[in-house]
Amino acid sequence: MHTPLALIDVTAGTVRTARLEDAQFPVEDLAIHRGEGIFETVLVSVGPSAGDAAPAATAAASTAPAAPAAPRPHRIHSEEAHFERFQQSAAMLELPDPPRALFDEAVAAVIDQVVAGLDDSVTEFSVRYALSRGLDAHADTAAHAAAGTPTGARGWAFPISVTPVQAAQRTDGVRVITLDRGYDAYLGERAPWLLIGAKTLSYAVNQAAARHAKAQGADEALFVSRDGLVLEGPTANLVIRRGDALLTPDPRAGLLHGTTQRAAFTGAEAAGHRVRYTDLTVEDVLAADGAWLLSSTRTAVPILSLDGRELTVDAPLTAQLHDWIRAA
Numbered sequence: 001m002h003t004p005l006a007l008i009d010v011t012a013g014t015v016r017t018a019r020l021e022d023a024q025f026p027v028e029d030l031a032i033h034r035g036e037g038i039f040e041t042v043l044v045s046v047g048p049s050a051g052d053a054a055p056a057a058t059a060a061a062s063t064a065p066a067a068p069a070a071p072r073p074h075r076i077h078s079e080e081a082h083f084e085r086f087q088q089s090a091a092m093l094e095l096p097d098p099p100r101a102l103f104d105e106a107v108a109a110v111i112d113q114v115v116a117g118l119d120d121s122v123t124e125f126s127v128r129y130a131l132s133r134g135l136d137a138h139a140d141t142a143a144h145a146a147a148g149t150p151t152g153a154r155g156w157a158f159p160i161s162v163t164p165v166q167a168a169q170r171t172d173g174v175r176v177i178t179l180d181r182g183y184d185a186y187l188g189e190r191a192p193w194l195l196i197g198a199k200t201l202s203y204a205v206n207q208a209a210a211r212h213a214k215a216q217g218a219d220e221a222l223f224v225s226r227d228g229l230v231l232e233g234p235t236a237n238l239v240i241r242r243g244d245a246l247l248t249p250d251p252r253a254g255l256l257h258g259t260t261q262r263a264a265f266t267g268a269e270a271a272g273h274r275v276r277y278t279d280l281t282v283e284d285v286l287a288a289d290g291a292w293l294l295s296s297t298r299t300a301v302p303i304l305s306l307d308g309r310e311l312t313v314d315a316p317l318t319a320q321l322h323d324w325i326r327a328a
Contacts, residue, residue, distance in 0.1 A: 004113035006106035008155035010096055010131070015105045017113070020158050026149055028139040031132035035202030038089040039130035040082045041160065042107075043296050045326065046115055047123045050075040072115050076107070076127075078296065078328045081259040085199060090131060092198040096153045098131050106157040114159045126297045129157035130201065166298050170322065173302040173313060174219035174293065178230070178282060179209055185225040185253040185279070196254050206234035220293060222285075222306065229253055230280045236293035236301070237261040239321075240285055241314060245274040253279065260294040260325055267324020282306065290314030292321060299325045 003020035018024060030036035044050075050073050083100065090098055110127055118125075134152045135144060141151040188196030213221035222238065223231040231249055232238060237258035239248045246268050251257035265275040285291050289312050291303040300321035302313050 003159060004110050006109045006157045008099075008102045008106050008131075008157075009150040009152075010099060010102065010155060011150060011152035013099065013102065015102055015109065017109050024156075026135065026139070026144060028136045028144075029132055029154070030134060030136055031130070031201050034136070035200060035204075036093070037130055037132040037201040038086060038093060038095065038199055039128055039201055040086045040199060041126050041128045041296050042079060042082050043077045043124060043126050043162075043299070044074055044111055044114075045077065045124050046072050046074045046118060048073065050123075071112070072118070072120075074111060074115055076111075077326060078259045078263050081262055081328070082296070085257065085259060086129075086131070089198040089200065092192075092195055093133075093200065095131060095133055098155065103129055103155060103157070106155065110157045110159055124162050126160040126162060127157055128160055129155065131155045132201075160297070162297055169219070169298055169301045171302075171315075171318065173304040175217075175305045176220045176222050176233075176293070176303050177213055177216055177218040177307055178224045179212065179221045181223040181225050181231055181254065183225065183254065184227045185229040185231070188254055189252060197251060197256055199256055209234045220301075220303075222293075223255075224282060225254060228281055230282060230285060231255045232258075233293050233295075236295040236298070238280070238285070239264060239292050239294055239300075240280065240288035241290040241317060242284075242288055244272075245276060247276050247278055247280060247284075249280055250277045258294055260296050260299065263325045263328035264294060264300065264321050267320070267327055271320070271324075286311065288312065290317055292318065294321070294325070 005018045005020040006015055007018055008015050086098055107127055107129055132154050134154055144151050188194055209221045220233055222233055225231055232255040239246055239261055248261055249255060268275050285306055286309055291311055293301045300318055302318050303311050305311055
């Protein structure tokens with residue numbers, strides 16, 4: 001089975017579907033060798049719980065011909081929050097404003113193809129959508145145009161499976177080590193060109209941090225600023241519990257403002273918890289009544305230990321976090 005891919009020509013205002021396995025991008029695209037682009041990854045739930053309840057079965061068999069099976073209902077979690085952040089990232093990189101209608105069309109095309117071919121046992125997957133600035137300045141745009149290659153900004157969307165390891169971490173938890181982020185907290189406020197807080201395609205540092213953590217026998221990393229404030233993981237936000245309050249680092253300190261963290265805070269507030277953005281240290285995490293890494297695909301992952309020191313694990317609140325995130 002081939003994997004669906006949707007390709008967006010921002011200048012032409014078109015969307016076409018293709019196969020992810022086929023070659024699609026010229027090597028002169030800035031996303032490939034400069035990381036000049038942005039992305040978002042949304043979680044998609046599939047099945048009766050993702051939409052309206054399935055209709056009840058009739059008591060007697062009908063003599064009419066069987067109708068084609070209705071497509072399984074699905075839901076994109078935190079859809080608006082993801083696209084709003086996508087637009088904010090585009091503005092920070094001075095990219096064209098992402099056309100919402102085109103990206104909605106592209107994501108819908110991918111979801112429809114995936115859902116149509118899913119086994120009934122699969123109840124979730126992710127979709128990643130992205131926007132590139134387009135071809136490098138030295139590219140021969142006339143030659144590319146003659147070959148049918150978009151020369152301006154381009155977007156794309158494709159599906160990603162939720163791996164068994166990712167699903168298991170939601171309940172099994174992870175062991176985390178701290179890593180020096182290499183700069184002071186709140187640096188982005190005086191150096192906006194560092195693009196701290198934009199979700200760019202330049203993820204080499206994040207990937208290197210994750211590999212380093214695994215090489216040290218941990219599952220995850222947690223970045224800490226040079227002046228001692230905890231920030232975020234390579235692909236996740238930190239949330240801790242202190243009494244009846246949920247706390248997370250202030251995004252202005254030098255981290256991505258998480259869509260999943262925001263969904264969790266909305267649910268927590270509705271359930272009577274206090275929520276707050278604040279500066280946190282490693283000692284705050286170690287003393288917490290529970291700590292989690294939140295991201296769109298893994299939802300909420302409890303932290304079992306930090307730098308080899310065991311943390312309190314709050315299993316009931318972990319389950320609540322999953323519910324709040326999936327309600328968004």
